[in-house]
Amino acid sequence: MESKRKWAGASAITVTLLLSACGGGGPASSGGDFSGDKLVLAVLNDQSGIYKDASGPNSVKAVEMAVADYRTKYGDQAVVKKIEVTSTDHQNKPDIANTKASELYERGGADVILDVPTSSAALAVATQAKNHKKLFLDVSAATTALTGAQCNKYTFQWAYNTHLLATGTGATVTRNGGKKWTIIFPDYEFGQNMTKSFTTAVTKAGGTVQETIPTPFPNENFATFLTKAGSSNPDVIGTMQAGGDLINLVKQFNESGLKEKGVELAVGLMLINDIHSLGVEQFAGTLFTDPWYWNMDAEARAWADRFLAETGARPSFEHAGNYSAALQYLDAVQAAGTDDADAVVAKLEGKKVNDVFLRNGEIRAQDHSVVHDANLARVKKPADVKEDWDYEEIVAKIPAAEGFPPAEASGCSMKP
Amino acid sequence: MSAVLQYAVQGLAAGSFYALAALGLAVIFGVLGVVNFAHGAFYMLGAVATAVLLDTLDLPLWWSLLVVPVLMFGFGVVVERLLVQWLLRLDPLYNLLLTFGLTLVLVELVKQRYGVSGLPYRLPGGLRGRVDLAGVVLPRYQLFVLLFSVAVCVLVWLVMTRTRIGMIVRAATEKPELARALGINVGRWVTPVFGFGVALAGLAGVLAAPFRAITAEMGNNFAIILFAVVVIGGLGSIVGAVVAGFLVGLVEAFGQAYAPTFAQILIFVLMALVILIRPAGLFGRQEATA
Numbered sequence: 277m278e279s280k281r282k283w284a285g286a287s288a289i290t291v292t293l294l295l296s297a298c299g300g301g302g303p304a305s306s307g308g309d310f311s312g313d314k315l316v317l318a319v320l321n322d323q324s325g326i327y328k329d330a331s332g333p334n335s336v337k338a339v340e341m342a343v344a345d346y347r348t349k350y351g352d353q354a355v356v357k358k359i360e361v362t363s364t365d366h367q368n369k370p371d372i373a374n375t376k377a378s379e380l381y382e383r384g385g386a387d388v389i390l391d392v393p394t395s396s397a398a399l400a401v402a403t404q405a406k407n408h409k410k411l412f413l414d415v416s417a418a419t420t421a422l423t424g425a426q427c428n429k430y431t432f433q434w435a436y437n438t439h440l441l442a443t444g445t446g447a448t449v450t451r452n453g454g455k456k457w458t459i460i461f462p463d464y465e466f467g468q469n470m471t472k473s474f475t476t477a478v479t480k481a482g483g484t485v486q487e488t489i490p491t492p493f494p495n496e497n498f499a500t501f502l503t504k505a506g507s508s509n510p511d512v513i514g515t516m517q518a519g520g521d522l523i524n525l526v527k528q529f530n531e532s533g534l535k536e537k538g539v540e541l542a543v544g545l546m547l548i549n550d551i552h553s554l555g556v557e558q559f560a561g562t563l564f565t566d567p568w569y570w571n572m573d574a575e576a577r578a579w580a581d582r583f584l585a586e587t588g589a590r591p592s593f594e595h596a597g598n599y600s601a602a603l604q605y606l607d608a609v610q611a612a613g614t615d616d617a618d619a620v621v622a623k624l625e626g627k628k629v630n631d632v633f634l635r636n637g638e639i640r641a642q643d644h645s646v647v648h649d650a651n652l653a654r655v656k657k658p659a660d661v662k663e664d665w666d667y668e669e670i671v672a673k674i675p676a677a678e679g680f681p682p683a684e685a686s687g688c689s690m691k692p
Numbered sequence: 693m694s695a696v697l698q699y700a701v702q703g704l705a706a707g708s709f710y711a712l713a714a715l716g717l718a719v720i721f722g723v724l725g726v727v728n729f730a731h732g733a734f735y736m737l738g739a740v741a742t743a744v745l746l747d748t749l750d751l752p753l754w755w756s757l758l759v760v761p762v763l764m765f766g767f768g769v770v771v772e773r774l775l776v777q778w779l780l781r782l783d784p785l786y787n788l789l790l791t792f793g794l795t796l797v798l799v800e801l802v803k804q805r806y807g808v809s810g811l812p813y814r815l816p817g818g819l820r821g822r823v824d825l826a827g828v829v830l831p832r833y834q835l836f837v838l839l840f841s842v843a844v845c846v847l848v849w850l851v852m853t854r855t856r857i858g859m860i861v862r863a864a865t866e867k868p869e870l871a872r873a874l875g876i877n878v879g880r881w882v883t884p885v886f887g888f889g890v891a892l893a894g895l896a897g898v899l900a901a902p903f904r905a906i907t908a909e910m911g912n913n914f915a916i917i918l919f920a921v922v923v924i925g926g927l928g929s930i931v932g933a934v935v936a937g938f939l940v941g942l943v944e945a946f947g948q949a950y951a952p953t954f955a956q957i958l959i960f961v962l963m964a965l966v967i968l969i970r971p972a973g974l975f976g977r978q979e980a981t982a
Contacts, residue, residue, distance in 0.1 A: 326909075329809040463953050491948075492956040494913045496904055499702045499834070500948035501955075507695065523810055523905035531815075531831035531903060533822045554905075555812030 309614035311385065314358035317343070317602055318386035320376055320401065321416065323365035326519045327393045329549040331416045331594040334587050335391050336363045338595045341586065342602035346610070355613050359606075362386070366397050373397035377404035377412075387615045388413060388605055391598055395419035395466065405430040411617050413605060415597040418466070418545065420681070423645040427688035430617055432624065432644040435597035435633075436567040438466075440650055440679040442473030444565030445542050446514070448652045448672050450483035454512035454540055457485045458505040460525070461516035461544075462493035470516040470544045486510060491517075498525045502532045506539060516544040523554050530558060547592045551655055551667045559655040559667075566653040568593035568633050569668050579632040590665035593633075600633035636676050642683035642690075647676040698828050699945045705834040707941020708841035709899065711934040713914070714921040715848055716892030722928030723865045723885040725784055726776060729791040732915025733798040734890045738764055738897020739906045740802055743811035753816050753902065757840075760898045761891040768890025772883045780882070795911075802908040810907040819902070837899055844895070845934045852930055861885060865928075917956075920963045926976025936974060 319336045322328050343359050362384060366373040373392065380386040381404060388411040392398045398417030405412035406428040414422055415434045418441065422433045450457075457478050461467035467490075475485045486508050491501055502525075505513050513534065517525050522543065529541055543564040551559050570580035570590045579599070583591045591599075608623035609615055625641040629648075637648035653668040661667065713735060720728045741760050745751040751759065775794070779786040819833040852858040863871040864878040871878055904910060921940050925932025940959050947955035966974060 324803065324808075326808055328803075329807050490953045492953065495956065496910075496914055497706050497944060497948075499706060500699055500945045501952065503698060503702065504949050504952075520810065520905040520907045520909060523907075524903075527903050527905070531820075531822075531833060533829065533831070549809050553807070553809035553812060555814065557814055558812070 309616070310356055311387070311615055314360060314385070315356045315606075315609065315615055316360045316362060316385045316387050317605070318362045318364060318380045318384060318389045319391050319598070320364045320366050320373065320380065320389050321391040322368050322393055323363065325368050327368065327416065329553070330547045330592050331391055331393055331598070333363070334583075334589065334591070334595050335415070335598040336361060337587050338583065338591065338599040339390060339602040341582065342599045342606065345603060346606040350610060355610055356615070366392065366394075368394040368397060370394070370396040370400045374400040374404060377401040378408070381405075381408040381410045387411065387609075387617075390601055391415045391594070393417055393594070395421070398422055399426055402426060402428060402431040409617050411605070411620060413601040415601055416594045419469070420686070423643040424687045427643055427686070427690065429621060429644075429690050432601075432639065432646060434601045434646045435593060436565075436650070437645070437680070438469050438473050439681045440567065440674070441544055441565045442470065442477040444650055444652055444674045444679055445544065445563060446474040446477030447481040447678075448674065449512055449540070449542050449563055450478050450481035452671075454542070455483040456508075456510045457483055457512050457514055458508060458510040459485055459488045459514040459516065460498075460501055460505055461488065461490060462495070462518075462521060463490035464493050466518075467493070467516045474514055474516070474544065494521055496521075496524050498528045499532070502529055502534065506532065506534045506537070510539060512540045512542050514542045514544065518545055519550075522546065522550060523558075526554065526558055526562070535561070547594070548590065548665065548667060549592055552589075552665060556656060556661055556667050557658045560657045562655045563671070564653055564655075565650060565674065566593055566668060567648075567650040568596050569651055569653060569670060570596070571666060571668070572651060572670055575632060596633040600629075600631050603631060604629060604634075604639070638676070640683050643686040643688035644690075645680055645683070645686065647680040649676050650674040650679050694827050695949075699949045700942065701825070701828045701830055702834075703942035703945030704938060705830060705838045705941070706944060707938035708838045708845075709896070709937075710917065710921050710940050711845055711937025712841035712899070713893065713896035714918045714925070714933040714937050715845060715930065716889035716896075717918055717922050718925065718928055718930050718933035719848070719852075719892065720886055720889035721922070722930070723861055724776070724780065724882055725865075726780070726787045726791070726886075727784055728889065729788055729915070730771075730794045730798065731791075731889075731893050731918060732911025733795040734764060734768070734893035734911075735897045735900070735914060736802065736908065736911035737767070737798065738894030739901045739904065739910060740806065740811060740897075740908075741894070742898045742901040743813045743906050744806075746813060747811070753819075753898070756898045756901075757895065761895045764894030765887040765891040767894075768887035769883055771890070772886040776886060777882070795915075799908045799912070806908070808908065810905050813901045813906055815902040831903075833902060837903075840899065844892075845930075848892075849930055849934075917959060920959050923973055924963050924966045926970075926973025929973065929975040929977075932973055932975030 321331050339361050364376050390413050392401050392414050393416035395417045398414050412431045413434050418438045420437045459471050461471045471488055478485055515525055541562050546564045571577050580590055608620045611623045612619040624639050627639045629637040635649040639646050651670045652672040654671050656669050717731045738760050742756040821832050822829050823832050861881050864881055868878050921936045925936030943958050943962055947958040
């Protein structure tokens with residue numbers, strides 16, 4: 277199977293090279309409405325660093341799955357026959373993301389850039405998208421600036437933002453009885469923003485944030501931070517740590533005895549891969565917002581089964597988000613009959629969508645935030661786990677209208 | 693008051709771990725004069741090996757505390773024979789660069805094999821829970837780390853000061869020509885000492901597995917703290933590394949409690965102050981750095 281696909285790819289490239297060498301045009305089936313006679317979907321993300329497992333190479337696989345589904349769906353009716361999926365590593369660095377995005381749009385023939393975790397990198401790519409008048413569908417970055425102060429006509433934010441994480445976890449946990457909060461956060465941009473959003477959400481829901489504790493980043497030893505956080509007897513300790521720091525904190529939280537005293541741990545941003553790598557036992561009982569969970573219903577599960585067969589792992593919400601973004605993009609291209617960015621944007625804007633990833637989804641025209649229902653999840657106890665990757669219990673649905681800020685409040689102005 | 697005592701005990705627990713982890717660094721510098729930048733990577737390998745041994749062979753922590761240092765000793769010997777020994781006679785900068793490069797290679801290899809989000813490790817049942825020492829609560833495992841680390845530090849100190857091997861090694865470092873003239877084969881001790889230092893890093897990694905994130909990058913930031921410990925204690929001094937380890941643990945704990953953002957910076961402020969007042973570190977002698 278794998279080798280067959282490789283052969284197909286290799287022969288396609290050979291044919292293309294031969295054709296271009298002969299000075300001939302592309303295959304007759306593609307009309308003149310496609311730049312370079314083909315469509316290029318460029319996945320730009322972290323292929324080697326801390327976000328590799330959460331999105332990384334498997335996001336490329338997810339986009340390839342969307343392309344395959346597009347072909348199956350439209351068959352001979354497909355307006356574009358030749359579709360390429362490329363993969364580029366931005367190493368989570370904004371300067372590299374900036375250069376790579378520019379290269380992809382200019383020389384790589386990219387019609388759309390997908391994924392792009394790390395907020396600062398995503399903002400750099402958004403600027404390139406605006407300058408090149410090409411599409412950028414961001415999936416994995418959380419900053420609300422993408423659809424707020426720095427929004428533009430060609431940029432969409434597909435999966436989530438810090439506001440969703442804060443209202444999802446902060447407000448829901450508070451309403452469920454966790455009134456008194458202490459927040460521990462890494463003292464840099466993301467941590468500070470998240471703390472602000474959480475504080476607003478908790479206060480609005482009738483709770484109080486008693487204390488916020490900034491920590492160095494990266495940091496390994498959280499022992500005394502946790503003692504300090506526990507000393508004000510909170511109902512909930514909220515942590516905005518991510519990656520290795522989050523694991524350090526959770527392990528030491530479990531040791532500290534706070535759990536036994538009835539203190540709950542709420543995590544600002546966590547992905548299923550974090551639970552998978554650390555083991556469900558360590559995270560058991562932890563509350564967090566998951567924009568999408570592979571086992572949340574039959575439709576999600578069916579797709580997750582395909583994903584498992586392709587990659588050997590269950591998808592994170594970022595993988596599913598990339599699939600959805602690619603699929604909706606291809607649908608919009610089909611509807612527009614061209615890869616011209618302005619025509620595709622017109623087809624996307626305002627569209628109501630339901631697919632594997634988006635439930636009650638709407639691609640908002642005003643700020644290009646793709647809003648949809650999300651979940652508040654609790655990590656299962658080891659005894660309740662029935663199969664591999666069966667880690668989450670959905671505690672509450674977060675309706676789109678509640679999870680995402682209203683478009684009027686986004687501060688976005690689309691004027692070029 | 694009880695809060696201060698609580699922070700102090702937490703600081704000592706953290707400090708004992710820093711002391712143990714820094715010990716290998718001090719030993720290798722003391723005997724070989726090598727600034728071993730790969731110490732963090734060796735520490736990481738120890739933790740990864742512990743997780744992998746549990747996963748594949750169901751090897752419990754107790755056995756890992758024995759097996760992993762032996763494996764790491766072997767690995768250290770190979771690294772010394774294959775790489776480090778060729779640069780020993782050159783400027784120390786060469787081995788610094790070599791071990792720095794080695795770190796990059798080891799971290800990337802672990803990433804390739806085990807991914808980036810880390811490996812799971814469960815705390816053995818007997819070490820879960822907490823102990824209450826007259827109002828000061830400490831996780832049982834932290835108490836274990838504290839006692840174990842102190843025991844290892846004392847043992848290493850005894851070996852270096854009270855045994856024939858220790859005396860030979862110290863003579864070989866401080867006055868190699870004289871030691872040679874007395875018929876001691878100095879070169880013979882270089883390889884096992886390097887292996888021993890690497891084994892100590894691995895041992896710290898084993899201890900870290902239950903309460904630290906086990907990732908390819910886990911040694912990167914940690915190694916920087918260890919270098920601060922060794923510089924404060926005096927490069928190459930074993931007693932210095934231990935005392936400085938505890939000092940850094942205490943500074944960090946009180947920093948976390950009273951000046952959270954500066955918890956880590958304070959360690960380096962301490963380092964700067966020590967260098968200003970005693971350039972060779974608290975227990976460093978000028979011979980040691982020559």
